[in-house]
Amino acid sequence: MRPARALIDLAALRHNYRLARERHGGRALAVVKANAYGHGAVQCACALEGEADGFAVAFLEEALTLRAAGIRKPMLLLEGVFEASELADAVREDLWIVIHHEAQLRMLETTTLAAPLHVWLKINTGMNRAGFLPEAASAAWQRLQASGKVADITLMTHFARADEPQVITTSEQITRFDAATAALPGAHSLANSGAILGWPQARRDWARPGILLYGADPLPQEGNGLQPVMTLESAVMAVREIAPGEALGYGGRFVADAPTRVGLVAMGYADGYPRGVPDGTPVSVDGHPSRIIGRVSMDMLTVDLSRLPTATIGSRVELWGREVPVNRVAAAAGTIAYELLCNVKRVRFSYQG
Numbered sequence: 243m244r245p246a247r248a249l250i251d252l253a254a255l256r257h258n259y260r261l262a263r264e265r266h267g268g269r270a271l272a273v274v275k276a277n278a279y280g281h282g283a284v285q286c287a288c289a290l291e292g293e294a295d296g297f298a299v300a301f302l303e304e305a306l307t308l309r310a311a312g313i314r315k316p317m318l319l320l321e322g323v324f325e326a327s328e329l330a331d332a333v334r335e336d337l338w339i340v341i342h343h344e345a346q347l348r349m350l351e352t353t354t355l356a357a358p359l360h361v362w363l364k365i366n367t368g369m370n371r372a373g374f375l376p377e378a379a380s381a382a383w384q385r386l387q388a389s390g391k392v393a394d395i396t397l398m399t400h401f402a403r404a405d406e407p408q409v410i411t412t413s414e415q416i417t418r419f420d421a422a423t424a425a426l427p428g429a430h431s432l433a434n435s436g437a438i439l440g441w442p443q444a445r446r447d448w449a450r451p452g453i454l455l456y457g458a459d460p461l462p463q464e465g466n467g468l469q470p471v472m473t474l475e476s477a478v479m480a481v482r483e484i485a486p487g488e489a490l491g492y493g494g495r496f497v498a499d500a501p502t503r504v505g506l507v508a509m510g511y512a513d514g515y516p517r518g519v520p521d522g523t524p525v526s527v528d529g530h531p532s533r534i535i536g537r538v539s540m541d542m543l544t545v546d547l548s549r550l551p552t553a554t555i556g557s558r559v560e561l562w563g564r565e566v567p568v569n570r571v572a573a574a575a576g577t578i579a580y581e582l583l584c585n586v587k588r589v590r591f592s593y594q595g
């Protein structure tokens with residue numbers, strides 16, 4: 243059997259959830275959208291069902307998958323609904339919905355519902371992607387209230403730069419949110435992972451931790467005690483030596499300047515490992531630091547075993563996990579851990595803890 247697999251540590255997931263909840267105070271919706279950032283939404287939600295205050299997914303179909311798997315806790319649709327018929331599904335499945343745009347508000351006003359919904363009213367405080375402008379928040383709130391179709395209204399916003407310490411824009415977003423909501427009743431929710439860890443002023447009634455649950459610290463200084471949840475690993479499947487001047491792999495990008503022992507690893511970009519990483523990107527072989535050499539192929543990649551004479555066929559290779567932080571690979575690939583984790587596919591998933 244091909245040795246490529248993603249090992250998912252559910253005890254680490256619970257540890258990270260507790261840490262988020264404790265750090266933030268109040269309650270926390272575990273964000274399990276995008277198949278729990280690539281970790282397996284059903285397994286992750288089941289692992290958290292006992293202690294999470296609730297869950298957040300992007301849209302209805304993601305929520306239905308979790309409800310069908312027996313997840314009963316509160317569940318928020320972060321994008322809200324796309325068509326009026328989904329409102330009935332939300333009522334039936336007891337889902338909470340975000341309302342972030344006039345079209346969604348009108349949909350709610352003009353649709354007959356069997357029971358009122360829990361609504362999270364999203365206010366655009368500066369990200370300018372979704373949400374009502376601060377000056378429109380009160381009118382939107384009044385219309386929700388007047389519709390008779392809402393059980394309660396939570397007020398929320400989302401930060402554009404919470405993972406950057408001390409940027410003025412996050413303070414400004416908090417100030418705008420507070421001004422827009424001062425006269426409105428209802429619980430508040432501001433903080434994603436970056437704000438939970440880095441912006442104490444943003445800690446309110448509900449946190450919305452995503453990436454931190456999976457153990458990738460969004461802040462540059464890290465050191466928050468998160469535990470990596472996914473280990474992406476495989477094994478050496480062949481070893482060869484190349485001579486100085488010989489090129490390795492597609493495009494001949496890596497050219498040996500000394501006799502080089504090359505380990506061929508069963509992992510490629512079709513598994514979600516980023517194709518764009520340069521020579522020198524860290525990996526771990528049998529627990530020892532090594533590096534990618536040569537272009538990543540679809541099913542395989544190559545690592546430098548020159549300094550690891552005992553490494554051989556079958557040696558374990560960690561692409562990311564406890565030995566190789568996913569943030570380091572993301573930086574090498576010019577992206578963020580979110581994207582790498584979401585992209586993992588084709589490999590076997592094993593769950594423990």
Ligand SMILES: *Cc1c(COP(=O)(O)O)cnc(C)c1O
Pocket residue numbers: 273275320400433434435436450451452453454460
């Ligand atoms: C995805 C998402 C989150 C989680 O963000 P992280 O940075 O992963 O913690 C929180 N809130 C909203 C509205 C989101 O879309």
